[in-house]
Amino acid sequence: MSQRAAALGVLSGPARARHFGVASRDELLLHRTDPRRHTYDGYDGYDGYDGYGIEVTGYPAGWSVAAARAAITAEAPSLLPLLNDSDPTIRIDAAYALATAADPDHTVRTGLATRFATEHDAIVRAALLLASAETTRAHAHPPTVRWLRERWQNWSETPEVRLAAAIGWLCLTDEPAPQDLHQTINAFATDERAHAMDALPWMNAAAGSGEPGLRRCIRCMLHPEEPEPSDDPWASPL
Template identity: 65%
Template sequence: MDAWRMDPTFAMCEALVDGAELSSLAGGPFDVRAVVAGVRPETKDGFLLDEVPWTHFPQGDRVREAVHLLHTRDSPVSDGTGVVGGMCANDMRAAAALAVPFLIRIATDARHPHRADALAETSSPARAGHFGVASRKELLLHRGDTRYNDDYDDYGVEVTGYPAGWSVTAARAAITADTALLQPLLDDPDPIIRIDAAYALATATDRDHSVRTAFRTRLAAEQDPIVRAALVLATAEATRAHPHPATTTWVREQWRDRTQAPEVCLAAAIGWLCLTDGAAPNDLRATVDHLATDERAHVMEALPWMVFAGGSGETGLQRCVRTMLHPELPEPDDDPWALLL
């Protein structure tokens, strides 16, 4: 952190803490949203990393080096995507957002040995405050657009003092700009790639519903029940950001369809609850209570939504069921090792 205090962006963050107006800094050289928007396509495609002002943001030089090593395949994956994931886990996303376009291009390289790891980290900067979150209100929530205004209270600030909403918005914009690269990954032979592509695409701005349409198109051909569950959750997440009553009805039909795999029914039930605010109907409660076995809860940990929703000794599915349908039950004691036993 001492090195970060020498960075010019620290002065910006310190000024914000002291009461400066964020709007006066919007669009400037330390606004990661503006920086991401200004990265040329040729810079992304050619991995011209020196054209990106990494050092304007906390630990940016470390992220730049990690992207370089990952791209050139000269590094263990822990030194590449692990840097991005670690920084997001430590609530420092600004520089990680700059890595998103490059992670996407590594993920689309079928010959790259770490493409799956790159794709898994692509959406990490695009989600904030989601660890252990399993409520109907917040599990699939995309908060307000904070592109060029000073309202960032929905996300608050990162540990450095940098506005977290700016980082998240920049990462989502980067994913949105490259949806044409990510969508073909929904048809990848590797089911893990298909799941993580859906997870990343679910954060894209989808005002024309093209991403949601891609999810539905892939679902029509998908045979793997866990991937099908991912596509349903991704559809629900996209619909949470861009409401579409017909899609909400379609999600309801999925959990009521007894021909669907149990994992799909459970994903649809959770997705539908996040899209509505009325009392859960009795048939949904009965379906979830019947299908949400401990064994199935562990199977569904293959879904990143469930991985990040878990906590306090519960799997993501268990936590979602308790939080959404049985809020009267107490939260388990916080035992970080419980899921490893």
């Protein structure tokens, strides 16, 4: 990985506190409340600081999240051109970072959609869809929800794109998953593809207990009644 890709990973990591292993419809792609809006209760410390906990410095960890997102928002004009970088890893990581920026004027959303229209790499296209879904979760935009549905219903799209669009759409609506979405996932979510899609930072972060991120998302979103797999080699099979 290039130094630029590594830098993007460092930049976007603190903006997503407590997201590792998270794969449910309610929490994947979720930007929690800005902790700077919370107040000091005079007894237990800061009241309701997003449940992020306390850093070793004694400050609410949510403050670091807010600072990271503020920095990414300020640097968005510099990050947007990286969506056109020749290195697909840079394009993926730029989309991942930009998804946490504040986007009241839809500049980030437009940049992601513009790049998607010309992008040919299947994994990068999937990243652009997940980034669009994440920024839409923070800044509601019904046309993007409809667009994501069109993507997973479109048979001309690659399996990676259709799967990413399905995951993104599930996170943006509380509608029951329709039968054609189940069919799309059943057709394309092979073990090989699930491991390949861990190249997407969202899926890599969602992975856990030896379960690839895509598989974990599917289980948590569509089959929440299923138990979490154990990666303990001494665990009882019963």
